[in-house]
Amino acid sequence: MADAAVLSPSQASGTAHGLLEIRDLSKRFGGLRAVEHCSFQVERGTITGLIGPNGAGKTTVFNLITGFIPPDAGRIVLDGQDIGHLRPDQIFARGLCRTFQIPREHGTMSVLENLMLVPSGQSGERWWNVLLRPGQVRAEEARHLRKAREVLDYLQLGHVQNEYAANLSGGQKKLLEMGRMLMAEPRIILLDEPAAGVNRTLLRSIIENIQALVRERGITFLLIEHDMNMVMSLCDPVIVMSEGRKLAEGHPEAVRNDPAVLEAYLGGQYAAAAG
Ligand SMILES: Nc1ncnc2c1ncn2[C@@H]1O[C@H](COP(=O)(O)OP(=O)(O)OP(=O)(O)O)[C@@H](O)[C@H]1O
Ligand SMILES: [Mg+2]
Numbered sequence: 001m002a003d004a005a006v007l008s009p010s011q012a013s014g015t016a017h018g019l020l021e022i023r024d025l026s027k028r029f030g031g032l033r034a035v036e037h038c039s040f041q042v043e044r045g046t047i048t049g050l051i052g053p054n055g056a057g058k059t060t061v062f063n064l065i066t067g068f069i070p071p072d073a074g075r076i077v078l079d080g081q082d083i084g085h086l087r088p089d090q091i092f093a094r095g096l097c098r099t100f101q102i103p104r105e106h107g108t109m110s111v112l113e114n115l116m117l118v119p120s121g122q123s124g125e126r127w128w129n130v131l132l133r134p135g136q137v138r139a140e141e142a143r144h145l146r147k148a149r150e151v152l153d154y155l156q157l158g159h160v161q162n163e164y165a166a167n168l169s170g171g172q173k174k175l176l177e178m179g180r181m182l183m184a185e186p187r188i189i190l191l192d193e194p195a196a197g198v199n200r201t202l203l204r205s206i207i208e209n210i211q212a213l214v215r216e217r218g219i220t221f222l223l224i225e226h227d228m229n230m231v232m233s234l235c236d237p238v239i240v241m242s243e244g245r246k247l248a249e250g251h252p253e254a255v256r257n258d259p260a261v262l263e264a265y266l267g268g269q270y271a272a273a274a275g
Contacts, residue, residue, distance in 0.1 A: 018042050018043045018044065019042055019043065019044045019079055019187065020042040020065070020078055020079075020096070020188055020222065021039075021041040021075075021076070021077040022038060022040060022041075022061065022064075022075070023039050023074055023076075023077070024037050024038075024039055024073065024075070025039070025064055025071050025073070026038070026072045026073045026074055026244075027057075027060055027064055027069065027071055027072050028072055034244055035057040035061055035244045036057075036243070036245050037244075037245060038057065038061060038074070038241065038246055039074075039246060040246050040249065042188065042222050043220075044218075045218060045220055046220060046236065046237070047211075047220075047221040047223065047236065048220075048221065048222045048223070048235060048236075048238070049223060049224075049225060049236075049237070049238040049252070050222060050223065050239050050241065051226070051228075051231055051239070051241070051255075052240055052241035052242050052247070053242060053264055053265055056241040056242050056243065056264075058224045059192055059224065061241070062098055062192055062224065065091075065096070065098075065190065066088055066096065066098045066190065067083070067086055067088040068088055071084060078091075078096055078188075079187070081094075083096070092184060094187075095185065095186050095187035096187065096188050096190070097181040097188070097190070098181075098189070098190040098192065099174070099177040099178065099192055099194065104177070105166070105173050107164060107165050107166030108164060108165075108166065109164070109165060110161065110162050110164060110165070111152065111157060111161050111163055111165055111168065111176060112152065114165050114176060114179075115148040115151060115176075115179055115180060116144060116145065118180050118183035118184055148179075148183065149161070151182045152179060154179075154209075155178060155205075157176065157179065160172065169199075169202070171199055171202030171206070174194055174198055174202070174206060175202070178191075182213075187220065188220040188222065189213075189219055189222075190221075190222050191222070191223040191224065191225075192224045193224055193225055193226065194225065195225055195226075195230045196226070196227075207230065207233070207234055210223075210234065211234070223235065228256075232252045232253075235252060236251060237249055237250055237251060237252075237255075238255045240255055240258075240261050240264070247260055247264055248260060248261050
């Protein structure tokens with residue numbers, strides 16, 4: 001363990017506070033308290049699981065973190081900076097990316113075109129560059145295309161690059177969503193139920209991709225999942241939410257045997273999976 005006293009302030013804060021932190025976050029929908037004084041942090045280089053019964057507030061936490069809905073109270077801190085007031089595109093540009101519980105591909109565009117849509121800060125997006133610096137724009141588009149092909153190869157989607165995205169299987173659509181995130185060179189990826197509706201072969205491939213991205217590119221993951229096999233084999237630590245709050249946190253085995261967690265899931269699928 002490094003001595004905190006010898007670390008630079010940025011290193012020290014990175015170690016002490018994690019890459020992503022939510023502090024005392026709350027969100028109501030009318031009279032419903034979807035998220036209630038919820039606090040947790042995600043350490044760099046981890047695959048952190050976020051679990052909890054239906055309606056616990058997990059997706060709402062993702063919507064708050066990614067700027068899709070504003071919090072009523074609380075803070076969201078990415079790498080020491082408050083991002084609670086930023087728009088989704090500004091948060092995305094800072095390297096925080098997400099998938100949706102239901103994939104949002106552009107069905108009438110090809111798989112390759114879906115990746116090419118992801119903004120990359122390229123000069124071609126500024127219309128005047130097309131007139132003033134056409135050579136530069138062409139070179140950047142070529143780079144962008146090369147990167148898209150690399151991402152497709154990486155995810156083993158190369159063979160479907162010219163298919164309409166609508167024609168992909170559910171699992172391939174999830175891989176495509178991951179591909180769209182990789183185009184943006186993320187630091188942290190939030191996945192909402194990556195295993196839902198995915199067959200076993202593709203699930204293996206998604207799990208291996210996540211592990212490789214942590215190992216090879218240092219990307220951090222926070223993932224919501226109901227599939228307990230996936231959570232137990234992939235995530236550490238696991239954070240449990242119930243009724244808008246953090247109920248427990250720790251090593252997957254410890255969380256699995258926590259009486260408060262079992263109670264929250266009572267009658268649910270977790271009890272069935274554990275028993
Ligand atoms: N935009 C909204 N308007 C009103 N109520 C909402 C909205 N979004 C979520 N809720 C409610 O907030 C609560 C938390 O929902 P949320 O989707 O965050 O749960 P979840 O933990 O992701 O559940 P699941 O595991 O079923 O996906 C639920 O009662 C839900 O109906
Ligand atoms: Mg949800």
